[in-house]
Amino acid sequence: MIRRGMQGDLLSRPDVVEQIRQALDYPQLDIATAVASGELVAAATPPPGFTTLVQLSPDTIVAIARSLRYRHFYYREDVAAIDAYERRGGRSFPEILAILRANTYANAFSDAKIAGSYLGKAYGYDMLARAYMGQVIAMRRDMTAHFHHFFVQHILRESLTRDIDCVFDLGSGKGDILAELAASAGRPDVQFIGGELAEHGRACLDRFAGMLGMRNLRSAPFDMRAPDFSVLAGFKNVLLISHYALVYLNPFRESFWRAAFATTPAVRATLLEPVSFSVPELTNRPLFKLRQARDFGQAENFIEVLRNLQGSGELRITEIVPDISGLSALSSLSLVRFEKTPP
Numbered sequence: 001m002i003r004r005g006m007q008g009d010l011l012s013r014p015d016v017v018e019q020i021r022q023a024l025d026y027p028q029l030d031i032a033t034a035v036a037s038g039e040l041v042a043a044a045t046p047p048p049g050f051t052t053l054v055q056l057s058p059d060t061i062v063a064i065a066r067s068l069r070y071r072h073f074y075y076r077e078d079v080a081a082i083d084a085y086e087r088r089g090g091r092s093f094p095e096i097l098a099i100l101r102a103n104t105y106a107n108a109f110s111d112a113k114i115a116g117s118y119l120g121k122a123y124g125y126d127m128l129a130r131a132y133m134g135q136v137i138a139m140r141r142d143m144t145a146h147f148h149h150f151f152v153q154h155i156l157r158e159s160l161t162r163d164i165d166c167v168f169d170l171g172s173g174k175g176d177i178l179a180e181l182a183a184s185a186g187r188p189d190v191q192f193i194g195g196e197l198a199e200h201g202r203a204c205l206d207r208f209a210g211m212l213g214m215r216n217l218r219s220a221p222f223d224m225r226a227p228d229f230s231v232l233a234g235f236k237n238v239l240l241i242s243h244y245a246l247v248y249l250n251p252f253r254e255s256f257w258r259a260a261f262a263t264t265p266a267v268r269a270t271l272l273e274p275v276s277f278s279v280p281e282l283t284n285r286p287l288f289k290l291r292q293a294r295d296f297g298q299a300e301n302f303i304e305v306l307r308n309l310q311g312s313g314e315l316r317i318t319e320i321v322p323d324i325s326g327l328s329a330l331s332s333l334s335l336v337r338f339e340k341t342p343p
């Protein structure tokens with residue numbers, strides 16, 4: 001994501017913004033939207049405790065923008081990284097997920113025998129004191145990003161049970177996560193709908209649907225600030241999913257979920273949002289800090305809202321795994337699953 005409030009505040013410089021617009025070939029790019037859309041990373045000041053962060057020049061930011069646009073990865077190195085992982089006796093996805101889940105409210109990452117908070121190196125990588133996907137598999141950073149997407153798909157497929165007839169992705173962005181799920185699920189009986197505010201995000205998803213030849217995959221205009229769930233009317237069992245999107249409704253509102261519940265009889269949700277700082281049971285330091293949420297203007301009360309609704313018997317939280325995975329340790333997402341309580 002583009003990070004505001006960093007040293008030098010590169011993104012407030014019109015020349016940098018202009019270069020990013022040109023690199024993306026997107027003259028209308030609005031930086032506030034880009035901040036919310038998590039497309040670019042501009043890390044200028046290492047947060048306390050992090051030892052290796054690179055100060056990015058404007059040129060580098062533009063280069064990142066360009067490479068992200070084309071999703072350019074160095075496949076040969078990726079294959080080598082996977083081979084190296086497997087040679088070390090790499091764990092399967094379910095095994096890695098089990099480790100991350102077991103460490104939900106836990107203490108030190110005992111495998112690596114690390115004391116303190118952000119300490120230590122293993123395989124030449126910085127290690128965090130808690131299990132985090134990237135370090136459980138000890139991969140290069142861009143490989144971590146690849147693996148994160150595998151995890152996301154694995155987690156979503158766990159929730160796509162036989163009874164689900166509609167998946168609605170809240171703030172679906174470009175829609176690639178939903179498109180991948182739809183393409184791999186083998187579920188022509190399910191409608192996959194991406195709800196998104198950004199017109200170009202919706203256009204991307206609809207293009208993916210065309211490329212895949214899938215008629216049960218499409219976008220729908222959706223504004224979290226005035227949520228209209230009418231597109232879900234008529235479905236029997238809806239799975240709501242999100243990936244770093246709901247926190248942009250700040251503050252979060254109970255009425256958002258109530259609007260969804262009013263439209264469909266049965267709702268389950270599998271949400272991946274940066275909210276570990278607000279999980280009360282997490283005794284260790286969250287990887288996603290309250291300070292980050294404030295810097296980015298993201299909701300601080302996302303979990304609180306769900307707990308309130310659970311308190312009034314409107315839903316049941318079935319799983320919370322703080323910091324289960326993310327594109328990097330700086331954008332760590334927590335898994336939150338809930339189901340609407342039947343009336």
Ligand SMILES: C[S@@+](CC[C@H](N)C(=O)[O-])C[C@H]1O[C@@H](n2cnc3c(N)ncnc32)[C@H](O)[C@@H]1O
Binds near residue numbers: 174244
């Ligand atoms: C960090 S991006 C994540 C996109 C997508 N879920 C993904 O992971 O690729 C956040 C998304 O939330 C969308 N968004 C922000 N505010 C919104 C609103 N009020 N209503 C609907 N979507 C919104 C943005 O346009 C953006 O696509």
